[in-house]
Amino acid sequence: MSDSIFTKIINRQIPAKIVYEDEQVIAIDDINPQAPVHVLIIPKLEIENIVTLGGSVNSTLIGKLFDAVNKVAELTGCKETGFRVVINNGRNAGQEVEHLHLHLLGGRKMNWPPG
Numbered sequence: 001m002s003d004s005i006f007t008k009i010i011n012r013q014i015p016a017k018i019v020y021e022d023e024q025v026i027a028i029d030d031i032n033p034q035a036p037v038h039v040l041i042i043p044k045l046e047i048e049n050i051v052t053l054g055g056s057v058n059s060t061l062i063g064k065l066f067d068a069v070n071k072v073a074e075l076t077g078c079k080e081t082g083f084r085v086v087i088n089n090g091r092n093a094g095q096e097v098e099h100l101h102l103h104l105l106g107g108r109k110m111n112w113p114p115g
């Protein structure tokens with residue numbers, strides 16, 4: 001399996017605007033933002049290639065991702081105003097990049113239900 005575009009970003013093979021990074025997670029600005037704040041929160045762990053929510057995604061990893069959500073919400077000023085977290089998981093949800101990631105969207109009023 002070839003490296004995902006996010007793995008290439010993690011390995012600094014292609015550029016991205018990094019909003020937050022620690023040992024396990026990188027958060028970058030989405031290249032095609034759907035809101036004033038649109039940050040992708042991406043696990044660095046490559047255990048059996050984490051593509052979707054499934055076998056190798058354990059509660060520790062989920063906790064790390066949501067710790068990063070909190071940090072990014074603070075860094076982007078969304079913590080007070082509110083924000084949405086989305087995972088497009090699999091084909092029916094419209095997942096384009098086969099590397100698990102969370103979208104943090106904020107900076108505007110969100111509609112419900114989502115499309």
Ligand code: AMP
Nearest residue numbers: 005016029030031032088094095096097
């Ligand atoms: P998803 O549809 O949930 O798989 O979302 C993939 C997201 O990755 C989309 O919102 C894209 O705009 C975004 N994306 C794709 N390539 C890049 C890139 N090189 N840098 C930043 N975001 C990207």
